[in-house]
Amino acid sequence: MNYDIIVIGSGPGGYVAAIRASQLGFKTAVIEREALGGICLNWGCIPTKALLKSAQVFEYLNHAEDYGIKVDGGKVDFSAVVKRSRGVADGMSKGIQFLMKKNKIDVIMGTATVKKGGKISVKDKDGAEKEYTAKHTILATGARSRELPNLKQDGKNVIGYRQAMNLEKQPESMVVVGSGAIGVEFAYFYNAIGTKVTIVEFMDRIVPVEDEEVSKQLERSLKKAGIKIMTGSEVTAVKQSGSTNKVSVKNSKGTQELEATVVLSAVGITPNIENLGLEAVGVKTEKGHVVVDEYYKTNVDGVYAIGDIVKGQALAHVASAEGITCVEKISGMDVDPINYNNIPGCTYCSPEVASVGLTEKAAKEAGYELKIGKFPFSASGKASAAGAKDGFVKMIYDAKYGELLGAHMIGANVTEMIAEAVVARKLETTGHEILKAVHPHPTMSEAIMEATADAYGEVIHL
Structure with missing residues (x-):
């Protein structure tokens, strides 16, 4: 003992x-x-x-x-x-x-x-x-799963992530409250298999901890897939009405009422x-x-x-x-x-999201002079061959010393790619060193090198 x-x-x-x-x-x-x-x-x-x-x-x-x-x-x-x-x-x-x-x-x-x-x-x-x-x-x-006072989970009409992966029957419609990793992943899953999904996010953009350009791209991709997205919005009440739920959503336009078979509360832990x-x-x-x-x-x-x-x-x-x-x-x-400050974050919806380090906004607020490069997967041979052209890689460097301040990715398999940026930051690698490290072709991961080349005005394939 x-x-x-x-x-x-x-x-x-x-x-x-x-x-x-x-x-x-x-x-x-x-x-x-x-x-x-x-x-x-x-x-x-x-x-x-x-x-x-x-x-x-x-x-x-x-x-x-x-x-x-x-x-x-x-x-x-x-x-x-x-x-x-x-x-x-x-x-x-x-x-x-x-x-x-x-x-x-x-x-x-x-x-x-x-x-x-x-x-x-x-x-x-x-x-x-x-x-x-x-x-x-x-x-x-x-x-x-965190519970909001006006969004109490009963395990049937208002559920948390645990019930969301073990429902007895696929819901016809779902309102997902919160657009962090948990909310976005479940929204993607249920939408992909045929459930009508609406995301309600209190902040002014989805995946709000990510770089703003990533948020915009993900919103475009999810809307294209058929998901309705309401940002700057708050669920104020959920009332059961027969076999459905009446969900009151308040935003700058007033209060709207949505109908949903089930409401998933994904507002944190x-x-x-x-x-x-x-x-x-x-x-x-x-x-x-x-x-x-x-x-x-x-x-x-x-x-x-x-x-x-x-x-x-x-x-x-x-x-x-x-x-x-x-x-x-x-x-x-x-x-x-x-x-x-060197912890990678990954969201496994489609397209995937992965990031490490400072966003562009945070880097500017910290007083850095920046070199920023982007490489869209639409210009990637591997992405084109795979039919996965949505998204991009964005690399943020300190212009003075070449330090990699942040890496932000959205696209297929980017959660597998982010580790390169994490290791680079751990080893205090410079942008020029990443640029001169020969990346394999054709791969999605060479977009890191290409985005770095873009930051330094040396991009070849754009």
């Missing part, structure tokens, strides 16, 4: 932290109240990508003639699409079970409460309690810090997040926190990096703090 490290939560932050701890020789346990892999593997990153792949396959069938292939109509079997997604998630969760055994990590199923003196109480599903002791406790409890015993132990929190230093130590000795419950980007890869950094620091290794 005594451990060197106990991790509470087994999502991409928790299980990665546990494995790294075991690798470093710590006696380690993970406490999980639901399923290994957390939200990401079971109800987030992985199963949503399975849904999106089904939508993409259906789109290929519908446009097969564009590629010279005749297909006698495809039909969506919604329950089979959902079943495949759940199967992918289950397989990944079983993979985490294997990794726990391989790394000799004890898995304790139940709900944890942190107590003083390094003690943790765990209540199992039958209500039985056991107590464990750890020299170091890492909180990695993740987050859940809320950290899971309640009922953990943090108040009794004295762990400091601020605005719903646990306060930590740059190595994830709280104000209480022996207690750490990572992932969605601390300040920073609420992304799976961030949580994993935080878990590794935290454990390596505990072990006494000399580790650098994470640079949160």
